Amino acid sequence: MAIYTDLHVLPRVGDDESSRRMADLLRLSGYSAIGLTLPAGLMRDRVGPLRQLFEERGIETFLRLDIAPPSRQELLRLLRRYRTAFDVVAVKCVSPAAALVACRDRRVDVVFFDTFRRNIWFNYTYADLLHGALEFNIVSDLLNATTSDIYLRLAKEAAIARNSGTKIVLSSGATKPEVVRAPMQLSALGQAVGLSKSQVLRGVADIPRSIVRDNTERRSSSYIEEGVRVVVPKAR
Amino acid sequence: MAKRYLLVKVVSKFKLPPERFEVALTESVRRCFGEFGLARIGPRVIRFDAARSEAVVACNKEGVEDLQAAIGLVPDQAEGTVTAITTRVSGTLKGLRKQRF
Numbered sequence: 001m002a003i004y005t006d007l008h009v010l011p012r013v014g015d016d017e018s019s020r021r022m023a024d025l026l027r028l029s030g031y032s033a034i035g036l037t038l039p040a041g042l043m044r045d046r047v048g049p050l051r052q053l054f055e056e057r058g059i060e061t062f063l064r065l066d067i068a069p070p071s072r073q074e075l076l077r078l079l080r081r082y083r084t085a086f087d088v089v090a091v092k093c094v095s096p097a098a099a100l101v102a103c104r105d106r107r108v109d110v111v112f113f114d115t116f117r118r119n120i121w122f123n124y125t126y127a128d129l130l131h132g133a134l135e136f137n138i139v140s141d142l143l144n145a146t147t148s149d150i151y152l153r154l155a156k157e158a159a160i161a162r163n164s165g166t167k168i169v170l171s172s173g174a175t176k177p178e179v180v181r182a183p184m185q186l187s188a189l190g191q192a193v194g195l196s197k198s199q200v201l202r203g204v205a206d207i208p209r210s211i212v213r214d215n216t217e218r219r220s221s222s223y224i225e226e227g228v229r230v231v232v233p234k235a236r
Numbered sequence: 237m238a239k240r241y242l243l244v245k246v247v248s249k250f251k252l253p254p255e256r257f258e259v260a261l262t263e264s265v266r267r268c269f270g271e272f273g274l275a276r277i278g279p280r281v282i283r284f285d286a287a288r289s290e291a292v293v294a295c296n297k298e299g300v301e302d303l304q305a306a307i308g309l310v311p312d313q314a315e316g317t318v319t320a321i322t323t324r325v326s327g328t329l330k331g332l333r334k335q336r337f
Contacts, residue, residue, distance in 0.1 A: 025247065025319070025321065028245060028321065028323065029321050029323070030323075139308060142308075142309055143309065177247075177319070178247075178317040178319045179319075180319065180321070181308045181321060182304075182308075182321050182322050182323065184304055184322055184325070185304050185305065185307065185308035185321070185322055186308075187301075188301040188302070188303075188304035188305035188308070189305045189308055189309075191301055191305070192268065192301075192302065192305040
């Protein structure tokens with residue numbers, strides 16, 4: 001049975017009632033894990049109770065950081081500072097220079113583009129460079145769409161991703177409980193904008209799962225580098 | 237024509253009458269896929285349990301994925317937001333009931 005992960009959930013910090021409803025709906029929708037997106041400077045004593053709220057309902061939580069660097073230098077500085085503190089690091093591409101580096105950098109797990117920003121969009125250059133995965137916050141984008149431009153843009157980006165064989169992550173981008181949707185609805189929306197069936201199915205299950213699994217392993221104390229880890233011999 | 241049956245959890249802060257849900261669903265399908273899409277998908281609310289906030293929606297087999305997408309984009313009502321989440325899909329009503337309990 002597939003394990004579904006919504007990699008982009010942004011609960012309102014301090015609004016427990018909203019977070020509780022969100023957790024209930026995520027559980028009802030069939031998610032087993034989420035990427036809990038929190039501000040970088042949030043105190044640890046506030047993160048714990050929030051994670052517990054989701055984990056009490058049987059949802060595994062992974063800490064995710066969203067950064068939107070305006071320049072290449074800022075991106076590299078933020079990655080140096082926060083990479084080890086978070087399970088998933090996502091870059092919101094707001095400038096072409098930062099987007100190029102974000103696509104190429106191995107420390108970046110996920111990149112996403114703001115559909116309402118008209119000066120930058122996912123193209124073949126980024127697709128060729130991309131090391132991580134491209135994320136579509138498909139529910140929040142489509143629910144907030146006021147014109148058909150958003151549909152058109154998503155369809156164009158989906159076509160590039162399909163032609164280039166880009167790794168896709170489909171997320172809700174939920175900031176409130178009303179935006180939570182089931183994984184099958186996300187995959188149906190992905191297909192509606194033009195992604196292939198195998199891409200969307202992997203995008204809600206396998207790819208987000210492998211991102212968090214690899215990063216968890218990387219953050220463990222036995223990890224040295226890719227393919228090398230400390231193996232403790234059995235005690236005799 | 238083969239059918240599919242979807243169990244949909246309808247979450248809203250106000251009491252949503254069944255006919256309003258059906259209108260909202262049809263409108264969502266029409267907005268996303270047009271009139272031809274609506275005919276191809278053939279959505280129909282066949283049961284609405286207001287107490288449990290659940291609906292059973294039937295559609296044509298080839299339109300099941302499009303219907304799931306349209307359910308995800310059901311528009312807000314005048315009274316507030318409506319969230320519709322597909323929880324089960326089955327080929328028969330009996331199968332849906334079995335999965336439900």
